[in-house]
Amino acid sequence: MIKMFRCSALLPLGLTLLLTTAACTRTPEAPNAEGTNPVVTDPVDPAPVDPAPADPVEDTESLLSLSGEGLQLVGDQSGSTVTLAFGTEMTVVENALTRLVGEPIESGENEECGAGPQVITQWPNGLVLHAANGEFIGWSARPATDATLTTLSGIGIGSTLGDLEAVYTVDVFESTLGTEFSTGDMSGLLSSAAPDATVTNLWAGTVCNFR
Structure with a gap:
């Protein structure tokens, strides 16, 4: 004889456990065509690629420019600028100008300048440099100065x-x-x-x- 038991009283508790378990269980990923579950990975940004370095620009000569701070040597290709500022040793400035425009054509000391004695030197392009105590202190351009000698502007x-x-x-x-x-x-x-x-x-x- 088969014995039958009543389980109707346990059904609500079983449904509750089943629903709770289903709510807390993650649904597995659907298998792919090969029958294996796919692996989910975070996207990875590609490594940055540095641009190819540009070929360095080489200057063929320096151009002389006038400035309120002194004189400027400007690279003819790169445009890079080096300033010979007031207060620079005069020998440094003289050597730079000699390479650019040649030897000075006249130089002498004037003791009657209002700011004190100055050594005044004129160059072939007409530019006049002023020095005191071995330092470059000023420049002046006169009517005979080469018109191509200008400021950067x-x-x-x-x-x-x-x-x-x-x-x-x-x-x-x-x-x-x-x-x-x-x-x-x-x-x-x-x-x-x-x-x-x-x-x-x-x-x-x-x-x-x-x-």
Whole structure:
């Protein structure tokens, strides 16, 4: 004889355990075509690739430029700039200019300059350098100076007042020297105060002007 038992009283508890177990159990990934479960991995960013280094640019020569801080040597290909600042040993500046423009054509000491005695040296391109106590203290460009000798902004002897005002903030005034102007650390003289007036003299640092 088969004995039968009533299990209806246990059914709610069994369903509760089954539902609880199902809620806490992670559903396995579906097997792939080969019958194995796929492996899930985090995406990996590709390693950065450094750009190929550019070929270095080699300068064939240095170009001379005027600055309110001294003189600048500019690489003709790279544009890299080296400043010969006021206060640099004069022999360093002289050696650099000799390599660029040749030997100086005139040099002498002037003891009557307002700021004290100066050694004043003129170079073949017309540029005049001023030195005191063995240091470079100033430069000046006069009417005979090569017009291609300019600041990095293109200002030199022969530039107009309009050219000046296009690149600098300029103060123009009359002085005992004539129509004078100043812009930052540079100063100079103009042929007049008209917009088309030209720069006749230009200087920076300590020079020997008699007012």
